[in-house]
Amino acid sequence: MIKLDFTKGSGLLPAIAQDYKTGKVLMLAYINEESWRKSLETGEVHYWSRSRSELWHKGGTSGNVQKIKEIYADCDNDTVLFVVDQIGQAACHTGRESCFYQKIDNSGEVTIVGDIIFDPEKVYGKK
Numbered sequence: 001m002i003k004l005d006f007t008k009g010s011g012l013l014p015a016i017a018q019d020y021k022t023g024k025v026l027m028l029a030y031i032n033e034e035s036w037r038k039s040l041e042t043g044e045v046h047y048w049s050r051s052r053s054e055l056w057h058k059g060g061t062s063g064n065v066q067k068i069k070e071i072y073a074d075c076d077n078d079t080v081l082f083v084v085d086q087i088g089q090a091a092c093h094t095g096r097e098s099c100f101y102q103k104i105d106n107s108g109e110v111t112i113v114g115d116i117i118f119d120p121e122k123v124y125g126k127k
Contacts, residue, residue: 005078006033012048013078017058017091020069020083026091027099029056031080043068045082062123064088090117093124 004013012030019026029047031039035055038046045066049056059065066084073080092099094116101114 002073002077004033004036004073004080005076006036008078012050013080015045015047016079016081017045017066017086018081018083019086021085024098025100026066026084026086026097029058036080039068039082045084058091059087062088062090062093062118064090064118066091088118093120095120095123 006013009030011032013032013036014028015031016028017026018024030050031046032048035046035048038055038057045058045068047056047058048054057065065087066082067087068082069085070083071080072083086097090097092101092114094101095118096114096116098114101112103111103113105111
């Protein structure tokens, strides 16, 4: 079994989620050893919430869970890529498909490119 290097980053590793159907990058979050084990055990992605300092089952509140199709580790075993079936078509807490919805041009100007799929206030009680 692979041994991820949790000694880097104070025990947290970057984890990228990518939609298995479209190849679109959905989000970047972090995992610790507990969330890694839970993800393998359940087949659904669990992250470590840095802001709340707690285990976070992606979609536990919204229902927009990430079912794992494939997992890749980088060459240093310190970053993972979860290729997922994104249930509900929205990975972002803003209600969008992807957290990467701000397109930045060469001058630094931002264009919003992602539609809102669900109302985050109704789902989470906040924006």
